[in-house]
Amino acid sequence: MFKKRFNVSAWIKKSSNKWLMIILSTILLAVFFFVMTINNVHTETYEIERFSRAQETIRSPVTMENEQETERKTRETVQAVEDRYDIDQEITDERVAYVNELFDAVNKLDQDIGAGQDNSEDTSSPPLSNQEKVQRLKQILSPEITEGISDDLLSQLVEISENDRNNGKKLFLESLTETMNNGVRTENTQSAITSINQTIKYEALNTDIKNVLTSLTEFAVVENSFFDVDKTANARKEAASSVDPVVIRAGEIIVREEQIITNEIYEKLDLVGVLDKERNLFPGIGLSLLIFLICFIIAHEMNWVAKHHQLDRGKIISIVLISIIILSLMKIVSIYTTQVNQLFYVMPIATGALLIKQLIHERSAIVLSGLYAILGSVIFNNQIPGSLHVEAGIYFFLSQIAAIILLMNVKDRLAIVKAGLGIGITNMIIVVLFIFLSFEKYALSDIFIQTSFAAASAFLSAVLTIGLLPFFETSLGILSDIKLLQLSSPNQPLLKKLLTEAPGTYHHSVMVANLSETACEAIGANGLLARVGAYYHDVGKTVRPHYFIENQLAIKNPHDTITPEESAKIIINHPYDGAEMLSKHRLPEEIIDIAKQHHGTSLLKFFYIKEQGKNPAVTEDQFRYPGPKPQSSESAIISICDSVEAAVRSLKEPTEVKIEEIVTSIINNKMTDGQLDDCPLTLKEINIIQRTICNTLKGIFHSRIQYPMKEAK
Structure with missing residues (x-):
């Protein structure tokens, strides 16, 4: 009872800590976003008298209908309608x-x-x-x-x-x-x-x-x-409704410098609010509401990451820092951007998407890409309150989506460079698209300059991503594909230890890694994580390497001299010994979890049956791994491949039929035993995994020609 209360209390504490971190981070982002964008919605006001000269050119800060002029135009149109x-x-x-x-x-x-x-018979009648x-x-x-x-x-x-x-x-x-x-x-x-x-x-x-x-x-x-009274009235209504409202556009010049402020101009200035200081309050409220919605979405996304993946302090700090970096870069570029130079094309906006996909998750990268695009449309509005730079927003969003799509299957840092090339092409296509849609005449030099800006944006995005990624990985302890590639090097201390002290287990781990990576990629899981996790999943066997059959080369099996219960204890401890070793070497939690979970709560049938022959009262609990069961797709696939590789290797003459039978049997047994209950794999994905493993094993254990031996003379 005490233990249960303790677990509930720990869960509540963990949940409250999670929400505390999320709320504090979103509040920090909200304040930063507000400071970065307030001058883009703040309306400058003037003290002007009628019939005086304007000291400067004044533009409309908002898009607004001139209702008085619209009514006059409507009245003239209605009067021109003929009777019906x-x-x-x-x-x-x-x-x-x-x-x-x-x-x-x-x-x-x-x-x-x-x-x-x-x-008539009387022909004489006249x-x-x-x-x-x-x-x-x-x-x-x-x-x-x-x-x-x-x-x-x-x-x-x-x-x-x-x-x-x-x-x-x-x-x-x-x-x-x-x-x-x-x-x-x-x-x-x-x-x-x-x-x-x-x-x-x-x-x-x-x-x-x-x-x-x-x-x-x-x-x-x-x-x-x-x-017809009704038709005439309807015709006049249609005519009135067809009148386009007279609109003062945001950015439209109302009065030029040294121009006389006539009554008409004064009324326009009053209408758009540049004479009313109190109206500045409303854009601030609107901006606050926008930032509230954006930060609410960010908090929701953090919560989603917490539910489906591990959300630690490092990932939260990463989201905050990346957001600050991207918004700061936007603000700096916007200072030098005008309606003429279109300098926003050079903004390395894809940096955020590349970093978030590497460090957090692809879904988070997509969500935050949309939010960054919205904020960018505010920041690059040429400081015209009430307007959004839709072109900049579309450019930012599509550039980031292209980055997310193109950064696939990262094997080394060159993958980021290749993605940068694709982003550059995408950016240039978007720029050309805008040019064609604008109906404006562009000189060839202008097109060249703007597409060069787009290419520079992609180049800067790739360079910044490569430069910033090690900082996030090292300082915040976040696992990325680049980090995984470093961990997969045979020069890593634990892999060297595995190779020298348990060479059979090392070979087994490499085979499991090959199978796991192929299976993961077949269903869209993280193949690189599966490969690296498989390299380290049996590192605990180095504690007692000779108690595992793959390392028993030309030696007597030590299990023959101990009881089945002692043998089971040694075998069962290896996942947890490995997890302890991985923790000491500060490997990522994802790798440690794979080591813990790859056997789940499965039963050591060999030693259980052996003990059962001596002691019929023995229970399965003594011969089961304590778990936990595989929690992720990658961990579950490694669990399957680990059992399959060991079983197929034990076959004397592996044929295609035997391979298919043993793979099917192992997967069915794991499903029946409930070992896959806690992982997100679907039945469709399990079928794909089964076919992929079979095809891979058939390629490994294909039939070979038996070469004749020379007879000794």
Whole structure:
């Protein structure tokens, strides 16, 4: 019970210490960020009187709408909108129908009269007069037609031949329909009539039908277009919404030196706030909120590192120092940067991303790259409050992302140089991209200068990274790929000791290292860490090297003279003896953890079964490693490869089938025994590891030609 309380208390203490370090570091960064960026959002104010002369050129510190000018422009636009009218199609169809009815009635009348005369037996009866025809016509026409058309017009119409009437009707209906569809309002009724009459006048028709059609126009053309309140209101709203606001842009010159301060200029100066000292408070508040969010993200990222990786004081200090270095460099370069020289291209921004990826984690490098880009867009805003230099922000972000992507599989310091070359190419592409997007004319010399700045940025980033990396590794004790490369040298004292005192174990460790590195790289884990960890994982065997079979060359097995329990104790102690030796030589914690965890809590089956034959009451606990189980992907892979290499080496004739069977069996046993429960490996990754190990072993233990031996004479 006491032990449990102690563990909980220790956990609480450890957690509180972690958060204390995170909070203190983020507060320090927040203060530093604020000091570095406050003058980029602070608005300079002036004491100016109307109608005086400006002592200097004043630019707008903010982008702001001039609402008064926008309202004036909107009012003029709305007034220019014409009234909207709605055409009543029913009226159009009605007038066309009346004209059709009139001409059809006259044609029907002619047909009836002709048919009556043909059927009449009294040929002496006189033909109908025009007056009689008109009377008959009025009997069959609609009242609207008879009331709107005079008898004289009807009389003239019945006298015209049917062919002329049909031609006139066709022309008249076409003109009438077109005119009515265009809309006839009260004020333009007469002009519509005149338009139809002009069309009739110049057509090749009989004069009589022209006269009839001209008179008929007065009847046919009526008002069919009426004022639409809703459409007019909507049109005016659309016009008002289409007006672009009159905006005073940040950096725009409001008044030049020695220019008279007119009322209009004074109102603009007042509008943008350069006359109001109290308004400087708000940019400071906005900057504080931005920095709070940035530092919150940094704290969250530190917490993520603490959960998924070891977050020690060295890594926290690294994040703080790298952030200070990058922001300080930005501030120095921004002092000499103008809108003309674009000197921000030379900023070695990728240094931070390269260092953080090497020292902390790739995810942290990506997150902090975005934050540095945001801060850079503030610092390089030419001290125009309320504006961000988006071009600088994009350049910084893409340059850092390129650095993170290109710095892969570090084997030596040349990897940083190679990444620098890729960063330089990326930076130059970004610069050219900006030039093409700007629509501005650039001289070839300008393009050369700006791309040279971009290349210099990459060069400086690589040089600074190589120069600063040893400082962080040595002073803060952080493990990087460069550090791992140094530890992998055979000249390291512990590796020399392993080679001289336990050569079989050394050879075994090299084989495990090869298998582990290949398997790690297949799933995206740290292959270099696995290789170096495998070199040192069995260094504890140098305490009693002859008790391990790989070192028992031409000697009797000492385990034959001791009890299984004593043998198990010697074997079980070697991971912890090794961890103690590694700690004394101040090797990184990651290497020490691999040495501790590579056997997990697995069972020494050989000695357990041997003891069980003598003592059936024996328990497995006496023959199990105390652990811990592998916590990382690299440690778990080394655990698998350690068992696989020893098992395959024991085969007399290793074939592909036997290799696959033994690898599968070992991995399944470890999974069944729960040895992989605490590591982040997925089933998919385990399958990939299995295939990779099998392929590697098949390449090592490939079949060889048996050369014939010479017979002795």
